[in-house]
Amino acid sequence: MKNGKMPDPHTIHPVAGYEKEIYVKPTIKNPNIIVGDFTYIADSEFESHVTHFYPFSRDKLIIGKFCQIASGVEFVMNDANHQMNAVSTFPFYTLEGWNMEPPAASDMPFKGDTVIGNDVWIGQNAVILPGVQIGDGAIIGASSIVGSDVEPYTIMAGNPAKALRKRFDDELISLLLQFR
Numbered sequence: 255m256k257n258g259k260m261p262d263p264h265t266i267h268p269v270a271g272y273e274k275e276i277y278v279k280p281t282i283k284n285p286n287i288i289v290g291d292f293t294y295i296a297d298s299e300f301e302s303h304v305t306h307f308y309p310f311s312r313d314k315l316i317i318g319k320f321c322q323i324a325s326g327v328e329f330v331m332n333d334a335n336h337q338m339n340a341v342s343t344f345p346f347y348t349l350e351g352w353n354m355e356p357p358a359a360s361d362m363p364f365k366g367d368t369v370i371g372n373d374v375w376i377g378q379n380a381v382i383l384p385g386v387q388i389g390d391g392a393i394i395g396a397s398s399i400v401g402s403d404v405e406p407y408t409i410m411a412g413n414p415a416k417a418l419r420k421r422f423d424d425e426l427i428s429l430l431l432q433f434r
Contacts, residue, residue: 261292263277263279263280263291263292264277264279264280265277265280266280266281268294273298274296274297274298274325275294275295275296275297276294276295276297276298276299276300277291277292277293277294278293278294278295278300278317278323279291279292279293281299281300281301282300282301283301284301284304284307286307286311286313286314286315287301287304287307287314287315287317288314288315288316288317289316289317290317290318290319290320290321290372291319291320292319292320293317293318293319293320293321293322293323294321294322294323295323295324295325295327296323296324296325296378297325300323303323303327303328303329304328304329304331305328305329305330305331305334306330306331306332306333306334307331307333308333310333311331311332311333312332312359312364313331313332313333313364313365313366313367313368313384313385314367314368315329315331315367315368315370316367316368316369316370317369317370317374318370318371318372318373318374318390319372319373320372320373321370321372321373321374321375321376322374322375322376323376324376324377324378324379324380324396325378325379326378326379326380327376327377327378327379327380327381327382328379328380328381328382329368329382330381330382330383330384331368331384332362332363332364332365332366332384332385334384335362335363335364335384336363337357337361337362337363338363339361340357340361364385365383365384365385365386366384366385367385368382368384368385368386368387369386369387369388370382370388371387371388371389371390371391371392371406372390372391372434373390373391374388374389374390374391374392374393374394375392375393375394376394377393377394377395377396377397377398377411378396378397379396379397380394380395380396380397380398380399380400380415381398381399381400382394382400383399383400383401386400386401386402386403386404387403387404388400388403388404389403389404389405389406389407389408390406390407390430390431390434391406391407391421391427391430392404392405392406392407392408392409392410393408393409393410393421394410394411394415395409395410395411395412395415395418396411397413398410398411398412398413398415399412399413399414399415400414400415401414401415402414402415404417405417405420406427406430406431407420407421407422407427407430408420408421409421
């Protein structure tokens with residue numbers, strides 16, 4: 255207990271007098287974004303960091319508890335993809351004036367939900383691509399582009415992001431995953 259206050263996951267501004275850090279969960283309006291308690295972002299809002307996510311999107315962004323998201327992080331969702339099995343990848347059907355029907359959902363690339371575990375630290379300006387799953391306790395380096403799954407308690411960095419090392423040995427990781 256700090257300053258006589260208990261932590262409250264429904265508080266938007268967890269640092270008194272500072273509006274550039276917010277708990278994400280109480281600010282979410284999109285029902286396809288699910289965020290755990292006490293996850294914060296170093297910004298005054300969150301949903302603009304989730305791109306290509308439309309009312310008709312069929313995927314979800316799921317983020318666990320106690321995650322730390324730096325400023326400039328972007329979560330790119332599945333609707334950023336274009337049809338690749340047609341003559342052109344240009345999305346004529348989305349733009350005014352073109353008389354074209356949208357492709358069937360089965361013709362569009364779909365990588366599934368994007369899932370971020372608990373206690374994940376995502377560094378400044380990192381980009382998380384569609385369908386990626388990041389395990390509990392992972393660390394994503396600043397400006398990294400994450401296009402593949404990340405094992406729990408792994409430090410990843412680069413473009414494309416690659417595993418640098420595990421934070422702990424396998425025995426401790428196993429215990430941490432058991433106790434969550």
